[in-house]
Amino acid sequence: MRGRVVVFPIRGREWCFGHTIDHAAAQEPSSAPQRLRDLFNTITSRRRSVPENTEIVAEFVSEKMNRAWGTLEKAPEGTLKSKLHSLGLWLLSRVKPSEVFLKSVSKDLTGLEITYPAR
Incomplete structure (x- = not known):
């Protein structure tokens, strides 16, 4: 699977990142x-x-956390689960966007093209 990262400046030292993945390659279901x-x-x-073994455990924990986050996201408004989801979103908003972006790029990519302006 191949991916592409587009980077462009917004203002001063602030940058915007975006990525796309070539979905022509068939994606396998997770084996965790x-x-x-x-x-x-x-x-x-x-x-x-x-x-x-570490990779297998990390994938297992990651999938469990993703499923748990999904249940928090679907919780009715005003419940404890809904409040936990709001707290999680607030905490995530404090993380640098570049870190969140880099974490979201799949490790299954066989190639990555990076596009950025020369100036």
């Missing part, structure tokens, strides 16, 4: 285990290096 028991079985089923 769904349950903790499945995670344990996946890690112990065959010999893997520590970085491979």
